[in-house]
Amino acid sequence: MTSTxxxxxxxxxxxxxxxxxxxxxxxxRYVPQRKRSEVIIAGTVRMLAELKRRxxxxxxxxxxxxxxxxxxxxQEDVNRYLAALRATANERLSx
Numbered sequence: 001m002t003s004t005x006x007x008x009x010x011x012x013x014x015x016x017x018x019x020x021x022x023x024x025x026x027x028x029r030y031v032p033q034r035k036r037s038e039v040i041i042a043g044t045v046r047m048l049a050e051l052k053r054r055x056x057x058x059x060x061x062x063x064x065x066x067x068x069x070x071x072x073x074x075q076e077d078v079n080r081y082l083a084a085l086r087a088t089a090n091e092r093l094s095x
Contacts, residue, residue: 031039072078
């Protein structure tokens with residue numbers, strides 16, 4: 001039989017991470033003891049999202065070329081394309 005504490009910790013992995021002393025001093029000073037993991041996790045989630053975003057941008061770099069999209073060479077072409085795209089989206093949403 002599993003305890004409440006064991007059930008609450010399912011899907012959680014404990015890690016050993018080294019922090020600079022000044023950073024840990026600030027963490028201890030500004031974050032209550034039982035909230036530190038939450039703060040560290042939130043920061044990690046934000047940083048990973050940024051790293052994933054950068055990787056996606058890097059992977060997509062060069063996907064666009066003027067040769068592949070001769071219909072979108074000028075600002076008016078782009079405006080026309082966006083207006084058509086928005087019109088279809090508005091039509092779908094109004095149903």
